[in-house]
Structures are given as structure tokens and as C-alpha cells.
Amino acid sequence: xxxxxxxxxxxxxxxxxxxxxxxxxxxxxxxxxxxxxxxxxxxxxxxxxxxxxxxxxxxxxxxxxxxxxxxxxxxxxxxxxxxxxxxxxxxxxxxxxxxxxxxxxxxxxxxxxxxxxxxxxxxxxxxxxxxxxxxxxxxxxxxxxxxxxxxxxxxxxxxxxxxxxxxxxxxxxxxxxxxxxxxxxxxxxxxxxxxxxxxxxxxxxxxxxxxxxxxxxxxxxxxxxxxxxxxxxxxxxxxxxxxxxxxxxxxxxxxxxxxxxxxxxxxxxxxxxxxxxxxxxxxxxxxxxxxxxxxxxxxxxxxxxxxxxxxxxxxxxxxxxxxxxxxxxxxxxxxxxxxxxxxxxxxxxxxxxxxxxxxxxxxxxxxxxxxxxxxxxxxxxxxxxxxxxxxxxxxxxxxxxxxxxxxxxxxxxxxxxxxxxxx
Amino acid sequence: xxxxxxxxxxxxxxxxxxxxxxxxxxxxxxxxxxxxxxxxxxxxxxxxxxxxxxxxxxxxxxxxxxxxxxxxxxxxxxxxxxxxxxxxxxxxxxxxxxxxxxxxxxx
Amino acid sequence: xxxxxxxxxxxxxxxxxxxxxxxxxxxxxxxxxxxxxxxxxxxxxxxxxxxxxxxxxxxxxxxxxxxxxxxxxxxxxxxxxxxxxxxxxxxxxxxxxxxxxxxxxxxxxxxxxxxxxxxxxxxxxxxxxxxxxxxxxxxxxxxxxxxxxxx
Numbered sequence: 001x002x003x004x005x006x007x008x009x010x011x012x013x014x015x016x017x018x019x020x021x022x023x024x025x026x027x028x029x030x031x032x033x034x035x036x037x038x039x040x041x042x043x044x045x046x047x048x049x050x051x052x053x054x055x056x057x058x059x060x061x062x063x064x065x066x067x068x069x070x071x072x073x074x075x076x077x078x079x080x081x082x083x084x085x086x087x088x089x090x091x092x093x094x095x096x097x098x099x100x101x102x103x104x105x106x107x108x109x110x111x112x113x114x115x116x117x118x119x120x121x122x123x124x125x126x127x128x129x130x131x132x133x134x135x136x137x138x139x140x141x142x143x144x145x146x147x148x149x150x151x152x153x154x155x156x157x158x159x160x161x162x163x164x165x166x167x168x169x170x171x172x173x174x175x176x177x178x179x180x181x182x183x184x185x186x187x188x189x190x191x192x193x194x195x196x197x198x199x200x201x202x203x204x205x206x207x208x209x210x211x212x213x214x215x216x217x218x219x220x221x222x223x224x225x226x227x228x229x230x231x232x233x234x235x236x237x238x239x240x241x242x243x244x245x246x247x248x249x250x251x252x253x254x255x256x257x258x259x260x261x262x263x264x265x266x267x268x269x270x271x272x273x274x275x276x277x278x279x280x281x282x283x284x285x286x287x288x289x290x291x292x293x294x295x296x297x298x299x300x301x302x303x304x305x306x307x308x309x310x311x312x313x314x315x316x317x318x319x320x321x322x323x324x325x326x327x328x329x330x331x332x333x334x335x336x337x338x339x340x341x342x343x344x345x346x347x348x349x350x351x352x353x354x355x356x357x358x359x360x361x362x363x364x365x366x367x368x369x370x371x372x373x374x375x376x377x378x379x380x381x382x383x384x385x386x387x388x389x390x391x392x393x394x395x396x397x398x399x400x401x402x403x404x405x406x407x408x409x410x411x412x413x414x415x416x417x418x419x420x421x422x423x
Numbered sequence: 424x425x426x427x428x429x430x431x432x433x434x435x436x437x438x439x440x441x442x443x444x445x446x447x448x449x450x451x452x453x454x455x456x457x458x459x460x461x462x463x464x465x466x467x468x469x470x471x472x473x474x475x476x477x478x479x480x481x482x483x484x485x486x487x488x489x490x491x492x493x494x495x496x497x498x499x500x501x502x503x504x505x506x507x508x509x510x511x512x513x514x515x516x517x518x519x520x521x522x523x524x525x526x527x528x529x530x
Numbered sequence: 531x532x533x534x535x536x537x538x539x540x541x542x543x544x545x546x547x548x549x550x551x552x553x554x555x556x557x558x559x560x561x562x563x564x565x566x567x568x569x570x571x572x573x574x575x576x577x578x579x580x581x582x583x584x585x586x587x588x589x590x591x592x593x594x595x596x597x598x599x600x601x602x603x604x605x606x607x608x609x610x611x612x613x614x615x616x617x618x619x620x621x622x623x624x625x626x627x628x629x630x631x632x633x634x635x636x637x638x639x640x641x642x643x644x645x646x647x648x649x650x651x652x653x654x655x656x657x658x659x660x661x662x663x664x665x666x667x668x669x670x671x672x673x674x675x676x677x678x679x680x681x
Binding site for chain 3: 441481494496499500
């Protein structure tokens with residue numbers, strides 16, 4: 001096990017790390033064939049079916065838009081809409097609409113817009129529009145830029161607000177009328193309100209201190225689960241008596257391609273399928289027991305640099321698929337993963353900092369202080385999608401596997417520190 | 424509330440030393456402001472009082488309102504002149520009292 | 531409250547301004563009034579001097595659910611001369627009360643930290659009382675961040 005930690009680069013280390021688990025798994029009953037692969041229940045699903053969205057999440061049906069599993073959204077229009085004449089809109093209504101957080105976070109999420117919304121923590125993903133009213137833009141241009149900006153800029157990250165029906169023509173006209181009133185540089189009440197001066201957040205909390213991070217309580221819970229016999233009369237302990245030594249690096253080698261399932265397998269799905277095949281416990285993904293086990297298995301590997309297999313043909317293909325999926329425009333708001341975490345990374349979306357992919361994986365599963373809950377990476381994927389108004393997939397969906405592998409590949413070398421603590 | 428209180432304080436100290444004490448009790452701290460799915464207010468249920476005593480003498484007390492976050496955390500100090508035992512007490516709106524103790528050797 | 535103390539009136543004024551700036555509804559100023567009431571009750575209507583009290587909070591809270599707060603008073607903690615109580619109120623919460631910390635000479639330091647809930651950007655006001663009846667106060671504005679994606 002030690003060697004796995006010392007060898008920093010190359011597949012040898014990965015194989016060794018993976019092998020450590022395999023041997024450990026094989027030391028109990030039921031070692032399979034020569035390869036001694038960890039037993040997995042390859043039947044059925046690893047999460048609830050039919051998958052039901054969390055009760056506290058928006059219940060909107062987004063089935064007519066792209067998801068990671070389907071392409072359904074209408075394609076971009078080729079040309080701007082022609083307007084009959086100058087826009088007649090209500091600037092006061094427009095001022096309210098640009099700050100309306102019920103329809104996609106409001107324009108202020110990405111733009112500084114003069115006094116709109118009290119200039120309270122606007123974002124800076126898009127340009128400062130505080131003087132757009134003096135920029136000499138035609139009404140038709142402004143209208144179309146809100147309606148569907150892809151007619152002017154196919155690479156834009158801005159949603160097609162009209163094209164996807166979030167705002168109707170009259171509402172967009174009202175917003176245009178408001179934009180035309182914006183003629184003075186933005187004035188901010190405090191420096192913190194200016195996204196160009198707002199300091200990027202730095203995570204300094206001691207995430208492994210149980211008095212700081214309630215996510216750590218899952219480590220205690222998992223140690224109890226470890227000794228608890230499942231339906232087959234065995235516990236984790238029956239085969240893995242020295243968890244600390246056996247799993248000192250294992251989680252850092254996950255996710256990985258699993259030929260028996262023909263998809264990428266992450267720690268959480270592994271827990272479900274391996275327990276089913278051995279102890280008989282049925283720890284479905286995104287249940288408390290599964291989360292606790294995932295936290296614990298990651299925790300045991302804390303400090304180990306993430307080092308997944310990126311060289312086998314199957315892994316390479318999965319990473320390539322994950323990369324493609326990360327570029328797919330999803331949902332009513334038409335965002336790709338890379339729109340926020342690539343093109344717009346290191347900017348403010350309203351009061352929230354958009355991070356790059358690097359650093360977005362090493363702390364999962366993580367405690368969320370806003371929700372008082374542990375989230376694993378698959379739940380984080382799901383939430384991102386629901387938030388941009390796309391339907392989420394069940395956590396064991398193969399598309400999430402590809403995406404997770406691609407994300408892990410971008411976090412190569414980052415040291416695990418689980419459970420994290422984030423907003 | 425199966426989760427136990429969490430305490431963090433030194434096991435040993437010098438006479439007259441001022442030590443730092445951190446405590447946390449796992450508790451939802453239901454504020455009374457939230458509504459359930461049917462729009463009905465969820466009744467308030469919080470830890471409303473925290474007391475720390477040392478050898479029976481008061482060290483620190485907090486009267487707590489619903490604005491204190493879930494898993495109420497208290498960090499404070501104590502001057503220790505003798506070996507003894509800290510006793511921590513949390514009182515719930517429903518009358519439940521949770522206690523924990525930790526001793527310290529003072530030289 | 532029948533008669534506003536000067537300090538309470540000050541607190542009210544300051545938070546009233548904050549409420550106007552961030553465009554929050556009228557209920558905020560109701561909360562600010564109640565905060566002022568609680569302070570007046572704590573001080574017995576006397577004026578607290580704006581000194582000796584430190585309030586530590588993040589400038590921008592990443593969410594309003596778990597905001598770390600630390601209050602301390604730079605004053606002796608010995609014998610019959612010590613900080614006996616610190617009242618903490620948040621003037622933009624539905625209920626402004628946060629906590630009252632009570633100390634004794636055994637506390638060693640007049641300092642307490644906890645984690646609090648904040649409904650929105652608002653002022654945190656701390657008022658300290660000593661065993662000799664002195665009153666000190668301070669306040670700090672904390673911005674509660676706004677999420678990007680909306681509802």
C-alpha cells in the first residue's frame with residue numbers, strides 16, 4: 001500500500017493501488033478466478049428507480065430540453081428577428097425584470113447594470129451594461145441579444161431568454177427600454193459590490209475537524225456500518241479487518257472503467273454493488289448509509305493525490321465522452337458545464353464564485369453548510385442540472401460516470417481532503 | 424438525537440491559565456420560521472440555553488435564540504486555578520437536558 | 531419602546547439606512563425597531579459607549595445558514611471587575627435576538643464565538659455590560675451573498 005502513495009506518476013501506481021483492493025477483497029471468501037476482482041453485483045440499478053427528484057428541489061418538468069442523456073433542445077436560429085419599428089417598452093417594469101431571480105437568476109447574475117437591483121453583488125461573467133444606453137445600439141439588436149444572442153455570437157454563454165421562452169416579447173421589450181436608460185458608470189455602495197474588486201473566496205476551514213465540519217460525523221457512522229452484518233450474514237469487517245491500511249489510497253484511484261458493467265464506476269456505485277455482492281447490504285446511491293461509506297473510504301485515502309487510469313483505451317474513450325458531455329448545452333437556460341466552469345471560470349455569478357474544474361473534485365463527498373447535508377459528486381451534478389433547468393439523471397447513469405472520470409482527470413494530482421466543507 | 428455532543432479542550436493546563444473551550448451539540452435548531460410542504464409553520468424547537476460550569480461554579484452561559492445555527496456551537500474561555508471537571512448542559516425547548524463532562528489536570 | 535435611548539436610536543437609524551439601500555421590505559425596519567427595543571431593555575435605556583467591543587464576521591457570508599460570529603470585549607476579567615454579559619442582535623432577521631452570553635471572572639476572557647443564521651444583509655449589534663454597570667457597544671454590517679442561479 002505504501003508504494004502506491006510514493007509512486008506519483010504512471011499507471012504502475014494506479015494498478016498497484018487498484019490491486020491492493022483486489023487482493024484485500026480476494027482474501028475473504030469468493031475470490032473470483034485468477035484476477036481476484038472485487039465482487040460486484042452487476043444486476044439491476046444502483047439507485048432508486050424510477051428516480052424521483054428531491055422534494056425540496058424545483059419540480060419543473062424540463063423534458064423538452066437537452067440533458068446529458070438526450071438531445072432535445074431546438075437549434076439556434078440563423079438570423080435575428082426583424083422588428084416592425086422602435087421598441088415600446090416599460091423601463092420601470094424592465095428594471096424589475098432584470099433583477100427577477102425567479103427566472104434564471106436575473107441579468108444581475110452576470111452583468112453589472114447601473115442601479116438595477118440596488119447594485120447589490122452583481123456578477124461579472126458578461127460585460128458591464130451600465131452605459132449600454134449610450135452605446136448607440138439599435139433596438140432590434142438589443143431585443144435580439146436578449147431574445148437569442150446566438151444570432152450574433154454562436155459561442156456565447158448567454159441563455160436564449162426569448163428563444164427558450166423564459167421571457168416573452170413584451171417582457172424583453174421592457175428590458176430593452178430599461179437598458180436604454182443606462183447611461184452612467186455603475187456606482188457601488190461598497191467595494192464588495194463591485195465584482196472587479198470583490199476578493200475571491202478562500203476556503204480556510206479545518207474540514208477534518210468534527211467540531212468544524214459535521215460531514216466528519218459520517219466517518220463515525222461508517223465505522224459502525226463497517227461492522228454491521230448485512231443480509232448475507234457478513235459485514236465489511238469480515239473481509240476487510242484493517243480498513244485503514246487496505247484503503248489508504250484506493251479512493252484516489254476512482255472512478256475507473258468497469259468492464260463488467262460497461263461503464264465508469266465511482267466510489268458510491270462501487271459501494272452499492274460490492275456490498276450487495278458480499279454482505280448483502282443494499283446501500284443505494286444517495287442514501288445516508290451510502291454517503292457515509294463513501295465519505296469514509298475517501299477519508300481513509302486523504303492526502304493521496306488523485307491518480308486515475310487515463311491510459312487504457314476504455315478510459316480514454318470515457319474521458320473523451322465526458323469531455324463532449326461537458327460541452328453539451330443543457331436545459332432551458334442552455335448552459336454547458338464548460339460555460340460556467342471553463343469559459344466563465346474565475347468570475348462572479350452574482351455573489352458566487354465560479355471555480356475551475358481543478359479543485360472541484362478532491363473534497364467530495366462534501367458537507368454543504370447551506371443545506372446541512374453531505375453531497376456526493378453525483379448529487380452535485382444533478383443539482384447543477386436542475387438549477388439550469390434541465391432534467392437530472394439517476395446518480396448511477398453512465399453519462400455521469402463519463403463526466404466524473406473527465407472531472408477526475410482534470411484533478412489529477414490534487415490531494416484528497418474528504419469530507420470537504422462548502423457553502 | 425443519537426449524535427453525541429462534541430467537546431474540544433485541553434486535558435492539562437497550568438494554574439491560572441486561560442484555556443479555550445469549543446462545544447457543539449448536534450441539533451436541528453428548528454427556528455419556527457420554516458414552513459412544511461403544506462404551508463404550515465414547523466413549530467420552533469431549539470436549544471435555548473447552554474451552561475458551562477467548573478467544579479460547580481459558573482464559567483459561561485448562553486441564552487440562545489433561533490438565530491443560532493443548527494448544531495449550536497459555542498467557543499469561549501475559562502481560567503483554571505485547580506484540577507477539576509467541566510460540566511456542559513444544553514436545554515431543549517421540549518425540556519430535554521443533555522449534559523457532558525470533561526476533566527482537566529491543573530499543575 | 532416608549533423612549534428610544536440615543537444608542538438605540540443610532541442603531542435604528544443606521545440599519546434603517548441599510549434597509550433602504552438594499553431595498554428590503556418594510557418588515558426589516560420593524561425588525562430593526564425590535565432590535566432597538568431589545569437593546570434598550572438590556573441597557574435599561576442607558577447609552578452604551580461605542581468602544582472596547584469587537585465583532586468578527588465574514589465581510590460576505592457565503593450563505594445565511596451558518597455564519598461564524600465572534601464577539602469580544604477588551605476589558606478586565608478579574609474579581610469584581612469583569613464583563614458580565616454581551617447581548618447580540620441582528621437587525622434584519624424575523625426575530626432580531628441572537629444570543630446573550632454571560633461571563634464570570636472564571637471565564638478568563640470576555641469572548642464568545644458561535645455560528646448564526648442571517649436572513650439577509652444586515653447589521654449585527656453587540657452590547658456589553660460590566661459588573662460595574664458600564665455599557666459598551668459596536669456594530670458590523672454583514673453582507674449575505676446572493677446565489678447565481680435563482681429559483
